[in-house]
Amino acid sequence: MKPRIRLVATRDGVRAEGDKEARIGHALGGDPLAEGPPPEGIFAAWTWDGERLLARNDRYGIHPLYYRADAGSLTLSPDPLALLRPGEIAELDHDALAVFIRLGFFLGEDTAFAAIRALAPAATLTWTPDGPEIQSPALPVPGPANLSRTQAVDGFVELFRAAVARRLPAESYILPLSGGRDSRHILLELCRQGAPPRLCVSSAKFPPDPGADARVAAALAERLGLPHRTLAPPRSEFHAERVANPAQGMGTLNGAWTLSLLAFLRRNSALWYDGVGGGELVQNPSIELIRKNPYDVTDLPGLADRLLAAGRTGARVEYLLGPRTRTLWSRERALARLVRELARHADAAFPLGSFFFWNRTRRSIALATFALGDGNAVIHTPYLDHALVDHLASVPHRFLIDGTFHDQALHKAYPEHAGLGFASAVPQRHGPVLVGHRLAYLARLLGHTLHSEPDWWRGHDQVLRRLLAAGRGPGAPQRVSRLQPLALYLLQLESLAAGRTT
Template sequence: MRPRLRLVAGPDGVRAEGDEEVRLGHVLRGDPLADGPPPEGVFAAWSWDGERLRARNDRYGMHPLYYRADGARLALSPDPLALLGPGESAALDHDALAVFVRLGFFLGEDTPFAAVRALPPAATLTWSRAGLRLRSAAPAPAGPAAMSRAEAVDGFVDLFRAAVARRLPHRPYALPLSGGRDSRHILLELCRQGAAPRLCVSGAKFPPDPGADAEVAAALAARLGLAHRTLPRPRSQFRAELAANPAQGMGTLDGAWTLPLQAWLRRHGGLSYDGLGGGELAQNPSIDLIRRTPYDPAALPRLADRLLTAGRTGAHVEHLLGPRTARLWSRERARDRLVTELARHAPAALPLGSFFFHNRTRRSIALAPFALGGDRLVVHTPYLDHALVDHLSSVPSRHLLDGTLHDEALRRAYPAHAHLGFAAAVPQRHGAVLVAHRLAYLVRLLTHAACAEPHWWRGGDRVLPRLLAAGRGPGAARRVSRLQPLALYLLQLESLASGRTS
């Protein structure tokens, strides 16, 4: 049961229901509720003293915390679904969903529900009978600093070393290790500082992923003389997403593949590390899109259209929307909401990099370690060290657009391992195995709907019939594959909005 607090002011005072004192995540030192700038770490906390509520979160708002305020009532929880109490509105936020169904993540403080908001970064929320006050001390997007390429790389290396030194383990631990740059950098630096893990553990993603993550991770662990274990992926992608969607507060379409990894980490130790933010800040996975889509503050609607087209479902989503949702979640509505968010990042050194970090990283990727991971696991995130983020956010775009900054930092810091490639270089696997995997997802979705959720077939938006209709015509296989996870999400969301429990 996730922590939750409800406060209701009445003529006889304030009635409190739930957890009056909560600390989530971790801080490196200090009190998360104290005045002043947020301390290092990823956290959310609140305290109710009988008259006044005070809640705060980390500098980047990475730890999920949501609130709803309605006149004389206020509720808080790291789970937005916990704020949908009996008799309380679960009306949907159509502007937010217009973006989500195309990009796969929410913007700013949006959630699927109009009355529920995410706490902004570096926020201080206070509430009493006099009302609600909310302010954010988040730093403005950093402009480009005057630095050479060598200074950008050297600063990255040195500041990352300092970030890890501030987060050295004080007990044996297991390290999640992929075949990418972010976790490799963490592992190599921990080993350099004499704090190697007792075990490296890798998860497995769903097809068409080729499985290279675990192979590359195992090769690196072997070079370092460390034990390595690969966990099997969830047997059913459908079942994993059926569980992961509500467990992550309906905030993302990602993260389901990490369920076995998160469960293993909870069982086998209270300490771990995560590369959250490394990709978006140092070597953005969307760098090809960023290069092809220059940020022009005078043409943000055009930029928004390009991002929507390149999004998770792209133009395919139109096949899933009926007349009502096509109007409520129109592309025009999505573009308007996206333009507003894009404009906030105009001063940044790399505006689209800043946009992805503060939206996709914060509102989607962070949910796996901090919503699925559970409160008993301390997860260190060295890439979110304040000084390191300040540095990487101010690196001039010309040093980032070639997409090799992190590679160069790794070569400079750990030349002995420079020749070992990365999993991303291995092509995805298509063919009969992928076809069978996608077909199994569809069969499980339809079987679950028939046996456990018959109202899914009768829903006003007719998502399932539209998904089946999308399976006809040229490009049907790819289209249905893109739409299946979103179809499941929308069916679950419809149940939540109508008050049904799945």
């Protein structure tokens, strides 16, 4: 169970329930509760001394920490669902959900629940019976530095080496390894510094993934003379997502495929390395979308509209919305909320890269590691080294927009491995296997509803009926395939908001 504290001001003083002190994650070389800038590392912490609560988090707000400030009370936990009271009818944050159902992640400090907020990056929260006070600096979004391409690449190589050197393992460890760039860079640098893992481990993913991730990772491990193991994904994507959604605080639609991998790491290694931040900061996975939709501060509504159209569900989401939710979670509300967030990144060297880092990375991608992962493990995140992030965030837009920046750094630092490609170059597999997988998902969803969640069929917003109706007409298989995970999420959310467990 994740730590939680609830403070309630009464006539007789403050009643404290739960954990009066908690230190979650790993602060590197400093006290997470000390005054001044946050130390290196990804963490959240609080302490209650009987008169005053003090809570702080890491520089990027990567480690989840949520608070609920009601009249005369404060509740704090890394699990936002722990802030819901048993049997409570919880009000939803409709602006936040209008964005989430289209993009698949929350913005800023939004959550699905109106009363619950994520703690902002590098924040200091204090609470006394007089109420809460939160101090948080503005997002560090530096403008472009005066660098040549060579200087930008060399700076990345050297600062990454320094970041890993600050995080060398003090014990034997297992390294999660994919077929992508981020974990490859971590592995090659650890080996260069004489600290290889005892085992590299990869996890297969759900269809339509072609399996290239594990194959490329195995080839790299073999080159380095390291043992490698590939884990099977969870047997049922539906059941994995049913577990992962609430375990990640209803904060993302991603992460379910990592359950097998994280369970293996929890059993076998007290030290991990994670590549979180590498993609968004260095070689953005959405670079094609960014090229087609350049950031234009004079037309943020137009940009926001295009991002919503290209989001996880795009226009398909309208099939799941009824008369009530079509108003509460309208595209207009999503547009207004997204424009406000995009405006915060206008001065960044790479505005859309900054937007995705502070929102998708922080509020969605990081949850697999820091919500589903082991709170007792030391999890090193070298891409989030402060000096390295400062450098990467100031690399001029023109050096990142071609989508080769990380490749250049890897080839320069480790030329002997330049010939080994990446899993992203292998196309996804479609056809009968994928069709069968999606039909199995739908069958399990319907079966679970019939046997365990009859309220899902009778639900206020008729999500399940609308999902089945989306299976009619041209494009039905692709439409239902995209909508099934969101439909499950909305069914679970409706139960939680009504005070029922899922």
